[in-house]
Amino acid sequence: MGFNTISSRDFLPCTSSGFVGTPLSEDRALVQALSLIDKAAFTATHQSERDRGQWRYSIIASDLDPRVDPHTHTIYVGSKLINKIGRKVPVTIIDGKHPEAILEQVSGEMRSVLIAGVQYFQAKTSFDEKDNRLAYVVEDLKKQGLMVAFTGIDKWFNGQPTEPTATLMCLAESVNKVYSLCDLCYPRLRNHGTYYWKFEGDTPVDHRSLRTIEPHEHFRALCLEHFIETTNEPQYETLKELTEGYKAITDRVPEFTAFSGPMYGGKSDSMISTVINMSGKLGCEYVFFKPKEDTRTPGKIVTRAGAFPGQQFGGEFDAIEIVNKDPEAGEYLTAEIAQAVIDKYDNKPVIVGFDEPWLLEESSLMRSIMELRLMGHPVIVGTLSSDFAKKGIGSTPAILSAANEVEVRSASCECNNLSNYTQRWVWDKAKKVYTTPSFNAPVVSIEKTKKQMENDVHADIYDTRCLFCLTVNDTPADWS
């Protein structure tokens, strides 16, 4: 976590790789993204024995990004802490309110594009509003055969997900979380600073401006515990008393790992084997949860045994079904989850696995995950990344923003390309065939069960497709 190796998957054209973290690690994220592009250029040169100069790439940044110098057309990369001097690299500056302008910068010979500071590509005046046009631009670049790298901040300083970073993570083939260490733990403990807050000297700043930082203020990276202790956001008020919890069983703030991907990519298998491996290593119990809405296998989670190389655990596992709660009425998932965990608790962490948590209401789920971690229990989830229309699905954008680590599990398309998307098929009653869905169809629709198949009910079915083979009807003009 934090110090990542770059995988061969990152070098593939038609893929996007994210390097995301906090403002304190943004700089190192940019160094890592640059290194990905350098290595890809080196590998391409090595394979084709062509001049390295032929691997053309462009670094693109928004005019709203404070690291960009509009006079010299450069972006500042690398702090004095990392390489003693830092450096400036040439950058193409784009009007941040018009991310489509990136497409005009791409020439035929270009092989890859690095988009720095994706949170600065926003037309909306409020950063809380979703504006995902940049995600469609990135998909368009991938379709043109480019390798895309992007860097950005995964959460605002109130802990809420940042767009378009969250949606870009849902559609990426690889996500690397790059964090620095918690400023308040260090050097006693080395928890990762996955959150941050503004300070004036040693005093937390008591206001909520998400965009600006005054000269007398600075950011500090904070672990979950120190974030909850520091923040004055009312939504976290009742969590403050929990922050002593994890210390009873571990020094470290427990992990929160997300496996994401399309259907049939092996995300649930990865989640289950990670939970079981971790429970073996730590010598403690584990418990699985699943949403009640996922009706495919009631009371169980099932791995598609034997379908994936390296799969260690096949078969069925008991899972506690949880139902959506209404946070506006003060109801959270936590009570039933906490009870199930306490039943297995013996002064040790209980490894908590969630299958398909994207179906659960976002604020209730995210709060429950925070509570579990503050009580000392690591959380591992396996979640669908995007819907049939390539939008981040349900709670997944929030999950990927909050996770300490994100592992994307792509599958294989019928054309043998890497597939990262889920294709829905709907029954056409008139023609009596399965056909492709409309962009405007409802997002949630559960896969046909065995019983439905036996009764010949033509419910929606799914498979997985690459970006070239995915088919949706009635798409808007900017969709790619």
Ligand SMILES: [Zn+2]
């Ligand atoms: Zn800390």
Ligand SMILES: [Zn+2]
């Ligand atoms: Zn394909």
